[in-house]
Amino acid sequence: MSTIKEIAEMAGVSVTTVSRVLNFDDTLNVQDETKRRVFEAADRLEYQIKDKKKRKRKLKLGFFCSYSPEEELEDTFYLSIRIAVEKKMEKEGFKKIQINEHIVQEEAAKLDGIICLGTFSDSMVRKISEFQKPVVFIDTKGDLDRFDSVVVNLTHSVEKVLDYLVEEGHERIAFIGGCDIDSDGKELEDVRIPIFRSYMEEKGFLREEYIKIGGFTPKYGYKLGKELLAIKERPTAVFCANDSLAIGCYKAIQEAELQIPEDISVVGFNDISMAKYLVPPLTTVHIPMDFMAERAVDVLAERISTNREISMNIAVSAKLIIRESVSRVKQENKRCEK
The missing domain is CATH 3.40.50.2300 (Response regulator)
Known part of the structure; x- marks a missing residue:
């Protein structure tokens, strides 16, 4: 089995940096390219963390619902998806930050990604684009060239x-x-x-x-x-x-x-x-509202961790x-x- 020292040599970094990267140390301040080299070296050398439990990064995700609380109660479809999203985020240990159309760049900069649920105007989609953050839309499609989405066929x-x-x-x-x-x-x-x-x-x-x-x-x-x-x-x-x-x-x-x-x-x-x-x-x-919500959180977390550039549109089937x-x-x- 490979060692941290071997990974450090292949990635061109210190042993301490390798250890902190592999343990997802939130206080570590290194460039994404450095982290990528460490992960790639660990993968090539088939490194296994001793307890076999890789700690997940505690993401801060913005949750943007386009509808009002009153509208949510009148049509409980969105209520069900919202609750499923929140349960999935809690299970993964992610922090939910409720946001709305008044969010400013300084607030968005603190987020790792954004989940959008509901109906969004062209101007709002453009504003979300300006934040330069990974985004996933649920039940609607944003900019297919830039954003992920989970919708019903x-x-x-x-x-x-x-x-x-x-x-x-x-x-x-x-x-x-x-x-x-x-x-x-x-x-x-x-x-x-x-x-x-x-x-x-x-x-x-x-x-x-x-x-x-x-x-x-x-x-x-x-x-x-x-x-x-x-x-x-x-x-x-x-x-x-x-x-x-x-x-x-x-x-x-x-x-x-x-x-x-x-x-x-x-x-x-x-x-x-x-x-x-x-x-x-x-x-x-x-x-499958729970499935849609869970896939949306998974897709967003994966895009954040991998810096994936290609957007995905997941169309789920429904049952009569x-x-x-x-x-x-x-x-x-x-x-x-x-």
Whole structure:
């Protein structure tokens, strides 16, 4: 087995420097290039730390959530990811520094990297770029040439929902979605809308009056659900962009004295904790929120430690969770379509 002395000779540094680098001594003040030489020499010589437990550097990570606490409570998808990120950081021994759009260069300089969760305007992405820090975005893509990201494969996820509804005999399928307004005042269209349109158009089922766009909270699901029910030839199924919208849609349907799924089927998205407790339990798309959060922290920590220059975009798959809010189309409904 190699020794610290051999590593020091190969790296061209002192034995003391090798020892402090390999033990991740935070008080050591040497250039990154020196650390790199030490690690490379240790790797080539297959050096093993005696206790076989390499101490991890205690990173200081900025955590930037673009939404307000009130918005987080209205759509608990981001709340779930935030908690998962914080748990992962605590497990790794990393220090979380909560930051926002008012962060200045002096504050950013103290950070090792930044985790961004939510929706970010072009100007905010540019500001984050100016900090010259490793950055990972969760659930959105920043500058793909510079930043890492962990997102959901939305095309595959939306198509899985629609395939399932069509297999159950549905042709009159509606979509309830939302749009965000970023800090620049720019309206951001839900990327699921063009995916939905393209799929339905290809099948010959597209009806523009079945596409309703508002916000992402239950009140919009309720309002837009009522609008869909007011259409003379109402849809047989509603696909909601998140479970919060589905909850509002449930209320609209129940107030109209209709039954789910006998009269109209409903599908959500995200699989928040309460989805399985709705009556009937909601069929929805399960997003691996814990996995996304953990991968984001891992990717950021790896980029910090290796100085990786090539950015990564991780697109995770989602799973359709079939519960009791979807049924096959009744024959009388099929006849009405003719």
